[in-house]
Amino acid sequence: MTARKNILLLGGTGEAVELNRYLNSLPSVNLITSLAGRTNKPTSLEGEVIWTGFAKFGGLSEYLKDRNVHLVVDMTHPFASVISPKAADTCSRLSIPYLRFERPAWKPLVGDRWISVEDLKSACRACEPYTRLFLSIGRQEISCFLCLTGKLIFIRSIEPIDVEGSANEIRNIIGRGPFSLEDELVFLKDQGINVLITKNSGGDATYAKIEAARQLQIPVVMIDRPYSPPQNAFTDIEDLKRSLMLYV
Numbered sequence: 001m002t003a004r005k006n007i008l009l010l011g012g013t014g015e016a017v018e019l020n021r022y023l024n025s026l027p028s029v030n031l032i033t034s035l036a037g038r039t040n041k042p043t044s045l046e047g048e049v050i051w052t053g054f055a056k057f058g059g060l061s062e063y064l065k066d067r068n069v070h071l072v073v074d075m076t077h078p079f080a081s082v083i084s085p086k087a088a089d090t091c092s093r094l095s096i097p098y099l100r101f102e103r104p105a106w107k108p109l110v111g112d113r114w115i116s117v118e119d120l121k122s123a124c125r126a127c128e129p130y131t132r133l134f135l136s137i138g139r140q141e142i143s144c145f146l147c148l149t150g151k152l153i154f155i156r157s158i159e160p161i162d163v164e165g166s167a168n169e170i171r172n173i174i175g176r177g178p179f180s181l182e183d184e185l186v187f188l189k190d191q192g193i194n195v196l197i198t199k200n201s202g203g204d205a206t207y208a209k210i211e212a213a214r215q216l217q218i219p220v221v222m223i224d225r226p227y228s229p230p231q232n233a234f235t236d237i238e239d240l241k242r243s244l245m246l247y248v
Helices: 014-024 060-066 083-094 120-126 181-190 208-216 237-244
Strands: 005-010 029-035 048-051 071-074 098-101 114-117 132-136 152-157 169-174 195-199 220-223
Touching: 005 014, 005 083, 014 029, 014 237, 060 083, 071 083, 071 237, 083 098, 098 237, 114 120, 120 220, 181 208, 195 208
Parallel strands: 005 029, 005 071, 029 048, 071 098, 114 220, 132 152, 132 195, 152 169, 195 220
Antiparallel strands: none
16 A cells, blocks of 8 residues: 655645645545644545644654654745745755645736835835825734824724824734635725725735725735745646646
């Protein structure tokens, strides 16, 4: 009988949930899924799940060796700028196959009013002319926006955030997406939002806010993705599944 292959899935996205269920259904796979632990109520996953990184195991390199991992599949967020390069480099050094899924980035369409910026600091500067801001960037990276003054800032998050000490009025709206186009249109209009700040995450799950901003002619400060090496990268999940069969 052929031994089962140990596969480490680096998760944190909706696509990772789909692949988690697919890989766990394969009899030839022993699946381990890693989450960063940034939310207390993540989507339920199948198989073995580890939380909050690899430091408790002595680091990623030691974990891969100790667990005899045969393949690493990276399905983290396009803005996971630490774990993805580290995983790619570690796998290269250990001669472990590494595959990455990266959903295609959004592209501006006719009617969009995008202000493209390269990072969070540039996004903050781009917000200076506006007074009613909708931050849709995740709760981990809002601190630089709290340093603005005289703004009304709406922040939507799955869990409450700590905004003590800001010189702005902050309204934390608790909610878990995906949100419909109708939901986003109502929100943007009712709250009088005059600029949306978001990352170019790509995909369909959070695109409704982009479409709503287009319809309402609201400017969008769009934060570009960090550079990601193109090697072994997939933009179609079905292509990735087919390639996985070479390893399992």
